Amino acid sequence: MFKPGLIDQLNSKKTNMTKEPTKKKATGKSTAESNEPVRIDITRKKFRFGDFIAEKVIKGVAFLSITIIVLIFFFVFREAFPIFSHSKEVKPTTTEQATQDVQETYGAVTDKTSKTEEVQETYGDVTDKPIKEETQETYGAVTDSAQVQEQYGVQTNDTSVTTDPSDTYTVSAGSGFDDNQSAIKTLVTKDWIPVSDKPRYGLLALIVGTFKITLISLLFAAPIAILAALYTAVFANKKMKEIIKPTIELLAGFPSVVIGFFALMVLATFLQEIFHYETRLNSFVGGIAMGIAAIPIIFTITEDALTAVPKSFFEASLAIGASKWQTAFFVILPAATPGIFAAILLGIGRVFGETMIALMATGNAAQMDLNPFSSVRTLAATIGAEMAEVVFGDTHYNVLFLIGSLLFIFTFIINAIAEFYVKGKLMKRIQGK
Amino acid sequence: MIKSFKKNIKGIVIEGITLASALLIIAIVIIMLTVIIIGGKDQLSWEFLTSFPTDGMTKGGIFPAIYGTALLVIIMSIAAVPFGTITAIYLTEYAKENSIIAKTIRFAVRTLAVIPSIIYGLFGLGFFIKFVGAHIDGAFYGGELKWGQPNLLWASLTMALLTLPVVIVSVEEALKTVPQELRAASLALGATKWQTIQKVVIPGSLSGIMTGTILAVSRGAGEVAPILFTGAAYYLATLPGLSDQFMVLGYHIYVLTTQSANVDQTLPIQFGTTCVLLMLTFILNMTAVILRYRIRKKKTN
Numbered sequence: 001m002f003k004p005g006l007i008d009q010l011n012s013k014k015t016n017m018t019k020e021p022t023k024k025k026a027t028g029k030s031t032a033e034s035n036e037p038v039r040i041d042i043t044r045k046k047f048r049f050g051d052f053i054a055e056k057v058i059k060g061v062a063f064l065s066i067t068i069i070v071l072i073f074f075f076v077f078r079e080a081f082p083i084f085s086h087s088k089e090v091k092p093t094t095t096e097q098a099t100q101d102v103q104e105t106y107g108a109v110t111d112k113t114s115k116t117e118e119v120q121e122t123y124g125d126v127t128d129k130p131i132k133e134e135t136q137e138t139y140g141a142v143t144d145s146a147q148v149q150e151q152y153g154v155q156t157n158d159t160s161v162t163t164d165p166s167d168t169y170t171v172s173a174g175s176g177f178d179d180n181q182s183a184i185k186t187l188v189t190k191d192w193i194p195v196s197d198k199p200r201y202g203l204l205a206l207i208v209g210t211f212k213i214t215l216i217s218l219l220f221a222a223p224i225a226i227l228a229a230l231y232t233a234v235f236a237n238k239k240m241k242e243i244i245k246p247t248i249e250l251l252a253g254f255p256s257v258v259i260g261f262f263a264l265m266v267l268a269t270f271l272q273e274i275f276h277y278e279t280r281l282n283s284f285v286g287g288i289a290m291g292i293a294a295i296p297i298i299f300t301i302t303e304d305a306l307t308a309v310p311k312s313f314f315e316a317s318l319a320i321g322a323s324k325w326q327t328a329f330f331v332i333l334p335a336a337t338p339g340i341f342a343a344i345l346l347g348i349g350r351v352f353g354e355t356m357i358a359l360m361a362t363g364n365a366a367q368m369d370l371n372p373f374s375s376v377r378t379l380a381a382t383i384g385a386e387m388a389e390v391v392f393g394d395t396h397y398n399v400l401f402l403i404g405s406l407l408f409i410f411t412f413i414i415n416a417i418a419e420f421y422v423k424g425k426l427m428k429r430i431q432g433k
Numbered sequence: 434m435i436k437s438f439k440k441n442i443k444g445i446v447i448e449g450i451t452l453a454s455a456l457l458i459i460a461i462v463i464i465m466l467t468v469i470i471i472g473g474k475d476q477l478s479w480e481f482l483t484s485f486p487t488d489g490m491t492k493g494g495i496f497p498a499i500y501g502t503a504l505l506v507i508i509m510s511i512a513a514v515p516f517g518t519i520t521a522i523y524l525t526e527y528a529k530e531n532s533i534i535a536k537t538i539r540f541a542v543r544t545l546a547v548i549p550s551i552i553y554g555l556f557g558l559g560f561f562i563k564f565v566g567a568h569i570d571g572a573f574y575g576g577e578l579k580w581g582q583p584n585l586l587w588a589s590l591t592m593a594l595l596t597l598p599v600v601i602v603s604v605e606e607a608l609k610t611v612p613q614e615l616r617a618a619s620l621a622l623g624a625t626k627w628q629t630i631q632k633v634v635i636p637g638s639l640s641g642i643m644t645g646t647i648l649a650v651s652r653g654a655g656e657v658a659p660i661l662f663t664g665a666a667y668y669l670a671t672l673p674g675l676s677d678q679f680m681v682l683g684y685h686i687y688v689l690t691t692q693s694a695n696v697d698q699t700l701p702i703q704f705g706t707t708c709v710l711l712m713l714t715f716i717l718n719m720t721a722v723i724l725r726y727r728i729r730k731k732k733t734n
């Protein structure tokens with residue numbers, strides 16, 4: 001076998017050594033009758049120019065994928081950015097108005113705080129610890145916007161209005177200004193009411209909904225996909241492998257709109273008959289449907305990780321007297337855990353950004369609770385449903401792009417973790433450090 | 434063998450569970466296929482495929498949606514396949530396996546593959562329509578709205594970005610099956626590197642490029658999220674050109690099931706359209722799976 005490096009060596013040798021064989025080859029076909037050395041030089045030069053262009057083009061195009069990612073970063077964030085910048089531009093020109101506005105908010109303070117208190121009370125009634133944890137987590141996820149608010153609070157200090165950053169935080173809930181200032185503040189509330197006189201862009205319900213549905217779909221898809229991969233990698237004979245693998249590939253090729261249609265028309269009715277819940281379309285149905293969409297990804301990556309475990313592990317385990325299933329569960333599965341972790345991560349990424357199934361099968365109501373049988377609205381579905389009707393350049397438009405940025409950052413990070421952390425660990429484990 | 438199985442009931446049960454999950458996946462695929470095909474088979478007819486929707490989309494065919502899907506997929510392939518192939522050639526032929534550039538490109542390709550499709554839609558809107566399109570309008574049409582709005586071209590290019598990683602991955606896989614000996618032989622005969630790629634490597638991996646194209650087409654035909662707001666339309670009375678909005682099978686299904694006033698009335702059309710889309714992607718994927726299977730066989734031989 002030749003190694004790639006060998007070719008490079010050959011290449012350099014070829015150019016360094018006598019150039020005659022090359023010449024003969026170059027002219028051998030085209031001008032076989034006349035062997036004039038001068039002509040040969042010309043043809044060689046000509047060829048090299050073509051090569052030069054081709055190689056430069058290839059190298060240039062190769063960077064396209066990197067360029068696209070940079071462009072996506074730039075353009076999605078660019079459209080989301082006005083939420084944060086707009087208010088700053090407006091502020092200095094209309095200082096008096098701004099102060100008045102803020103005073104008005106003060107009038108509204110009592111109402112708003114009482115409102116939030118009410119909400120908190122109902123929380124206490126309905127829920128136990130898990131919900132609180134959940135909401136805290138999502139708060140953590142939105143710290144970016146919270147920070148921006150604090151910055152803004154500092155700015156209002158400059159205009160000689162004594163507003164504490166922490167105060168503006170609570171005041172903000174639901175106060176209905178037309179400018180973007182209030183839009184930012186509503187981001188960390190749970191009301192998603194973008195189209196009204198007092199639009200509110202609370203992302204919490206959407207984020208909680210997205211996580212809820214991701215959890216449901218993973219609880220459904222991950223065990224099935226991993227066990228099936230284990231079967232394919234360890235137990236299955238060749239014939240079964242030849243059935244399972246193409247089937248998975250076909251499932252991967254199912255358009256998500258078809259899976260969504262199936263969930264909407266068949267699965268929803270079917271599951272309702274079994275579980276007897278009220279709303280026909282809910283996060284459970286959506287979660288199962290998204291799980292179906294995520295199975296191929298989890299399966300494929302897990303299966304790759306399992307087959308990458310060296311045969312010697314398998315044989316050694318059998319040689320000590322372990323049975324096949326013991327080997328599978330206590331030797332091969334643990335050895336491949338980083339790969340399985342990556343598979344689950346990418347499955348999360350798939351479900352998190354899934355749009356069409358979410359649009360069709362989840363009910364699309366922005367409610368914030370942890371009941372698996374209530375309707376939810378995911379981040380991606382919100383973009384998909386509302387972007388077409390929105391006014392360009394509007395705050396709503398910018399908020400939708402902000403949601404897009406959040407999705408993008410999230411999947412980017414997930415992929416980066418799966419790529420670097422897991423790969424390094426897997427290599428270490430399998431190759432024995 | 435049989436003795437050890439009899440001894441170990443636990444082993445059989447556990448193996449049975451793993452087998453059951455594998456069978457469950459197969460069952461899901463079969464159920465989805467049969468339900469949709471049975472639901473849609475009565476609707477399928479030559480007339481359904483070749484006529485326009487009538488009576489406010491409650492009757493008639495889906496020809497404009499098929500036409501739009503075909504155009505979308507063709508323009509997308511023209512954009513995605515050459516660029517994807519060239520990137521794959523760079524990765525296998527030029528880049529050194531562990532160089533930073535190659536690693537970065539590979540990471541970028543994988544990231545592109547996992548970015549949610551709706552983000553591509555946002556990008557298409559923000560970049561192609563609001564940036565490129567608007568500037569073209571400003572420069573050539575005096576600010577008149579022509580390209581700065583959702584249309585077929587921008588939707589196709591958005592879809593091309595989405596399918597780029599699909600092409601890159603399958604072509605790369607195929608390029609790796611071309612034996613190093615062939616490359617070495619070509620170089621030894623005096624061919625330059627570019628000649629080797631042109632005359633030896635690419636012909637040897639044509640089936641891989643085909644597979645990549647087919648997979649990309651199948652993906653592009655089925656995705657809806659990226660074109661939701663970059664060009665797909667609810668209903669059009671005429672067939673689209675490059676700068677028009679267009680109808681697509683997937684979007685047609687979405688609109689009929691969720692946006693139309695009378696969902697029950699259009700149920701047969703919904704099943705029919707879904708059936709057409711599913712059969713289309715199914716056949717494409719089947720072809721790709723078979724082609725890929727052959728490539729892998731060639732590799733092991």
